[in-house]
Amino acid sequence: MRQKSAVLFTVFAMLAFVLIPTTSEAGDFAVGTTLENFSLPDTAGKTHSFNDLKGKNGAVIVFLSAQCPVVKAYNERVSQIAADYAAKGITFIGINSNSTESLDWVKSHAAENYKFPMLIDKGNVFADKLGATVTPEVYYFDAKNVLKYHGAIDNDRSGKAITDNYLRTAFDASLSGKPIAKTKANAFGCSIKRIAE
């Protein structure tokens, strides 16, 4: 009888372990993780691979939106950072994962605001893979595709009172071979509009 109870308890415990929902860690792409090469089409339909687009010192993947006011507030800063670090071997790759934004809209917005390529993440598959949730949100990968920094570009969306330039600081530390002090900062912005939301 005692043996039967023990077996039943074990079965219930195993079932509970399988069935009880836990906080999902899926898509939480942690700093230190290596990104496998991937390919996505740009706004003209031409496919690009990450390894082809990245610079000699890595690349930044920045999730953007054509309509988000927070992205709008960051447009100039993003372009300036991209220009400043292109010469230092770090390139920018824009990604639009919003299911609510038409290709024409994304295309014209990108053409007006950025010199770097804008890739289309149809079905937000890539955003899910990285666990990206807002725009703007950045992922900085080094030359070996290792994630070095994830999150906000800086600590003030208005740009009027920036005290921490998270992304620039991460670049500078990495380029000088020093450890990055702050590898993650919460990005604030518009939720990525996923399919079936």
Next chain:
Amino acid sequence: MRVSIFTWTKASVKGWLFVLILSVAASAQRPTAPAPKSSVSRSAAPVVVKLVDEVAFKKLIVPNGKPLLINFWATWCDPCREEFPDLVKLDNEYKGKIDFITVSLDDPEDIAVAVPKFLALMKAEMPAYLLKTADESAVISSVSKDWQGGMPFTVLFNEKGETKYFRQGKVVLETLRVELTKLTPPAIP
């Protein structure tokens, strides 16, 4: 004759001026009628949105003897606006049983028009705040480890300050209602 017409006109002007002054004085002294207690009059009342800095904000997010529901939103955020009627509904259902505040992350200059205008349109009566911060990342961390920075964000704390519900994106009304009901058991007669 010309003199008499002039005199009559002058007297007429003086008379009308006197009547005008009397009527203005009378209306100024007239007691204001008490506002009728209808929902229409409540929605017509001006919405007050308080500007808070990070120091004041930290005090706001601490429960004060009741469960505390906080909604972070902005007028520029489509899903924030879309879910607002549900939030107003919940506020009406749980009024007095919980504290419910809304925190706008609009630009501070929007405190004058855009934010109160939207809240008035929604007939929202929850205490409304607009957070002025130069460090959104720090604010996000201080509210919840589960907030990834997207809007809207809604969090429910019990009276001890423990998180009982959170949602980045539009709230699921029924799910939140279940959690609110758990925290607000009916009084035993």
